[in-house]
Amino acid sequence: MSDKILIAGNWAIGEAAIRAGCRFYAGYPITPQNELTEYMAENMRRAQGGTFIQAESEIAAVNMVLGASSAGARAMTSSSSPGISLKQEGISALAADELPAVIVNMMRGGPGLGNILPSQGDYFQATRGGGHGDYRTLVLAPASVQELADLTMDAFDLADKYRNPVMILGDGMTGQMMEPVEFGKPRPRRYNEKYILKGAGDGKSKFVRALILDALRMEEHNWKLVRKYRVIEQNEVRFETYKTGNARLIIIAYGIAARIAKGAINRLRDSGMKVGLIRPITLWPFPAQIIRDTAERIDRFLVFEMSTGQMIDDVKLALEGRGHVSFYGRPGGVVPTPAELAKAIIQEYRRVLA
Amino acid sequence: MKKVFSRPRSLKSTPFHYCAGCGHSIIHRVICEVIDELGIRGITIGVPPAGCAVVAYNYFDVDMLEAPHGRGCAVATGIKRTLPDRVVFSYQGDGDLAAIGTAETFHAANRGENITVIFINNAVYGMTGGQMAPTTLLGQASTTSPPGRNAILDGHPIRMSEILSNLEGTAYIERVAVNSAQNILRAKKAVKKAFQCQIDGAGFNMIEVLSQCPTNWKMNAVDACRWVDEVMSKTFPIGVIKDTVKGRKDAD
Amino acid sequence: MQIKTVFAGFGGQGVLMMGYSFAQAAMFEGFHVTYLPSYGVEVRGGTANCTVAVSNEEIASPVASQPDYLVVMNNPSLLTFQTRIAPGGAFFLNSSIITGRPKRSDVDIWEVPTAEIAAELGNPRVQNVVMMGAYVKMTRMVSPESYLKSLKSILGSKKKAAMEINRKAFEAGFNHIE
Numbered sequence: 185m186s187d188k189i190l191i192a193g194n195w196a197i198g199e200a201a202i203r204a205g206c207r208f209y210a211g212y213p214i215t216p217q218n219e220l221t222e223y224m225a226e227n228m229r230r231a232q233g234g235t236f237i238q239a240e241s242e243i244a245a246v247n248m249v250l251g252a253s254s255a256g257a258r259a260m261t262s263s264s265s266p267g268i269s270l271k272q273e274g275i276s277a278l279a280a281d282e283l284p285a286v287i288v289n290m291m292r293g294g295p296g297l298g299n300i301l302p303s304q305g306d307y308f309q310a311t312r313g314g315g316h317g318d319y320r321t322l323v324l325a326p327a328s329v330q331e332l333a334d335l336t337m338d339a340f341d342l343a344d345k346y347r348n349p350v351m352i353l354g355d356g357m358t359g360q361m362m363e364p365v366e367f368g369k370p371r372p373r374r375y376n377e378k379y380i381l382k383g384a385g386d387g388k389s390k391f392v393r394a395l396i397l398d399a400l401r402m403e404e405h406n407w408k409l410v411r412k413y414r415v416i417e418q419n420e421v422r423f424e425t426y427k428t429g430n431a432r433l434i435i436i437a438y439g440i441a442a443r444i445a446k447g448a449i450n451r452l453r454d455s456g457m458k459v460g461l462i463r464p465i466t467l468w469p470f471p472a473q474i475i476r477d478t479a480e481r482i483d484r485f486l487v488f489e490m491s492t493g494q495m496i497d498d499v500k501l502a503l504e505g506r507g508h509v510s511f512y513g514r515p516g517g518v519v520p521t522p523a524e525l526a527k528a529i530i531q532e533y534r535r536v537l538a
Numbered sequence: 539m540k541k542v543f544s545r546p547r548s549l550k551s552t553p554f555h556y557c558a559g560c561g562h563s564i565i566h567r568v569i570c571e572v573i574d575e576l577g578i579r580g581i582t583i584g585v586p587p588a589g590c591a592v593v594a595y596n597y598f599d600v601d602m603l604e605a606p607h608g609r610g611c612a613v614a615t616g617i618k619r620t621l622p623d624r625v626v627f628s629y630q631g632d633g634d635l636a637a638i639g640t641a642e643t644f645h646a647a648n649r650g651e652n653i654t655v656i657f658i659n660n661a662v663y664g665m666t667g668g669q670m671a672p673t674t675l676l677g678q679a680s681t682t683s684p685p686g687r688n689a690i691l692d693g694h695p696i697r698m699s700e701i702l703s704n705l706e707g708t709a710y711i712e713r714v715a716v717n718s719a720q721n722i723l724r725a726k727k728a729v730k731k732a733f734q735c736q737i738d739g740a741g742f743n744m745i746e747v748l749s750q751c752p753t754n755w756k757m758n759a760v761d762a763c764r765w766v767d768e769v770m771s772k773t774f775p776i777g778v779i780k781d782t783v784k785g786r787k788d789a790d
Numbered sequence: 791m792q793i794k795t796v797f798a799g800f801g802g803q804g805v806l807m808m809g810y811s812f813a814q815a816a817m818f819e820g821f822h823v824t825y826l827p828s829y830g831v832e833v834r835g836g837t838a839n840c841t842v843a844v845s846n847e848e849i850a851s852p853v854a855s856q857p858d859y860l861v862v863m864n865n866p867s868l869l870t871f872q873t874r875i876a877p878g879g880a881f882f883l884n885s886s887i888i889t890g891r892p893k894r895s896d897v898d899i900w901e902v903p904t905a906e907i908a909a910e911l912g913n914p915r916v917q918n919v920v921m922m923g924a925y926v927k928m929t930r931m932v933s934p935e936s937y938l939k940s941l942k943s944i945l946g947s948k949k950k951a952a953m954e955i956n957r958k959a960f961e962a963g964f965n966h967i968e
């Protein structure tokens with residue numbers, strides 16, 4: 185038998201992070217991700233050289249991560265929607281300073297305090313940088329607890345590779361849900377020592393800063409970041425396709441919504457309807473090419489999100505006017521059943537046949 | 539003969555951009571002298587703020603990481619916890635430390651983070667053009683308190699050093715001035731003691747520096763120095779505010 | 791095969807543990823499983839529930855449109871879930887405190903007086919495990935051995951006495967139903 189353990193998503197992130205060599209975690213309590221903070225409290229200080237701090241706010245937590253990252257630690261912070269809004273200052277600074285860090289957002293209903301139920305309302309915030317300035321964060325959207333664990337490990341490697349913050353965008357449900365997990369083998373860290381501040385020794389001192397008062401130099405820094413983002417767009421796009429082969433209608437959904445969509449698709453396939461799924465795993469970079477390519481064969485798309493419609497903008501951008509896109513959304517913490525979604529899909533499918 | 543004006547090793551040769559008579563340049567030099575004397579240049583990491591000292595990394599020849607406005611103590615916490623054997627200091631203005639960054643400062647102090655904070659109290663927001671700071675004196679005019687700070691409308695000047703001294707986590711806090719040769723010598727002694735305090739693992743320590751801002755005080759350098767003695771230090775008395783390390787050997 | 795079960799009751803009745811212990815047993819047997827708890831305000835003081843899906847293939851959705859089984863420990867939960875259970879499914883009903891009966895003829899109903907059985911064993915706190923005995927027996931998805939192994943891993947090796955009373959509770963529930 186395998187070494188699978190039945191474990192909740194929030195714990196899986198914590199365990200995967202520690203296994204991946206995360207040695208600094210700072211967080212501030214907020215539902216529905218408290219289990220992750222608590223897991224780190226319990227286990228981080230046991231890891232050799234591990235630091236756990238319950239910060240006084242999300243702002244403090246992300247800025248501690250900024251410090252720890254510059255000092256060479258694999259560092260992570262986590263929160264849920266309202267707390268992620270507060271972290272934007274630090275995420276923007278990390279991106280500007282080109283420092284690696286992993287930020288977890290287990291999304292809940294919003295805007296404002298909203299509620300503590302699963303939601304996908306922070307897509308725009310996550311994929312457009314979120315804070316101020318011209319920058320991007322890589323955004324990974326896991327749909328199972330196993331994938332939460334795997335992508336958490338990958339997140340640290342990607343953050344190092346591109347010296348950029350990486351966001352894991354889950355939701356209340358993926359955090360609370362339990363599934364069997366087998367933890368992968370972490371890869372050895374590859375991060376150039378020259379980027380670490382640890383005191384100048386006998387050599388030249390270094391500094392890391394985001395303030396660039398000179399317009400031309402600031403512009404050059406902006407373009408430099410963009411060149412890096414282009415490389416990320418080239419190399420790091422991830423997605424899954426499900427029963428798209430002979431499909432006449434394609435559902436596009438990510439995270440937990442994609443799981444519900446799969447359930448709906450299985451039901452519809454049983455009654456002969458040719459429906460498939462494209463599931464973006466990276467939300468930035470967005471898997472635009474596969475959607476564009478699919479549109480060569482299939483011209484009907486239905487975007488399903490647990491929001492009022494955010495990713496649909498990226499789908500439309502990807503399609504550049506091709507095909508026909510419709511939308512089904514349940515914001516606010518409502519989690520539709522596969523049967524409910526199937527009904528919405530059937531309506532759309534009838535139009536395909538018409 | 540003793541060379542009085544030689545440049546400390548830890549101070550880069552870049553000329554300061556600070557206004558003439560500004561306290562920042564004096565305290566920069568003081569810190570660098572202390573770093574040299576303690577022989578800690580190679581293991582020191584500084585955290586400059588948003589504020590007039592935002593480009594302090596152009597002057598300090600030690601590793602530095604700029605903090606977002608007010609977050610110096612959180613950033614320094616992250617560095618120090620990751621590299622506990624380094625000497626980490628955060629350099630912050632009064633708007634930075636006592637307004638936007640109050641929470642970060644207060645809680646780092648309360649956790650007893652073993653870091654050194656250099657707190658530049660110039661009673662104004664210098665960098666943004668002389669607005670009212672949390673430390674602006676009652677009656678003191680600023681661009682956002684034009685008739686003078688009014689307690690009822692604008693609140694009172696905050697004495698951060700006294701407040702932090704009430705926290706269990708703080709080891710050593712002293713308020714100094716840099717408006718006279720004598721005060722500068724005392725300031726240097728205090729800064730040295732603070733760094734030593736950190737090296738000895740005593741916990742959170744802070745030196746508050748009453749720092750002239752002739753530009754925004756709309757005074758010449760001499761009057762600014764006099765104003766520190768005659769007015770500012772009445773609200774912010776200089777001297778040791780908390781010292782739990784008295785018994786230890788003197789930093790000299 | 792894909793079976794979804796909702797376990798529902800009052801917060802203090804141990805319904806989340808019922809679902810978790812079953813899900814883990816199914817994992818031991820090599821099934822794909824998901825365990826989805828209700829959380830947050832729903833849990834405070836009021837009712838708690840969880841959905842466990844067990845399948846020999848990858849589980850598409852952890853959310854159940856029409857659960858196959860309902861294990862129900864109190865009246866309000868019966869009202870919430872009774873219409874959602876799939877035709878041909880089954881109810882496992884705590885007949886000690888549930889006064890109503892589902893108004894459906896297309897499902898099996900198994901009644902387990904968990905309070906009385908647990909009282910006979912001298913420990914009112916094992917009612918949930920009594921119920922699991924009946925559930926494991928009638929659903930036949932996992933063996934009693936796998937279930938007890940799961941229970942043991944939850945109780946931890948230190949609590950020998952606790953395991954003993956829970957084993958008895960499980961057997962009593964198992965034997966209660968023919």
Ligand SMILES: Cc1ncc(C[n+]2csc(CCOP(=O)(O)OP(=O)(O)O)c2C)c(N)n1
Nearest residue numbers: 588589590607631632633634662663664665
């Ligand atoms: C989030 C944020 N808000 C506002 C500012 C603008 N800002 C930069 S420095 C500063 C205040 C500086 O005053 P102080 O901390 O007293 O330092 P001084 O310049 O007086 O040394 C402000 C408000 C900023 N950089 N970031």
Ligand code: SF4
Nearest residue numbers: 556557560590664751
């Ligand atoms: S504005 Fe004031 S604090 Fe800033 S450099 Fe000038 S004198 Fe110094």
Ligand SMILES: [Mg+2]
Nearest residue numbers: 631632662664
């Ligand atoms: Mg100031």
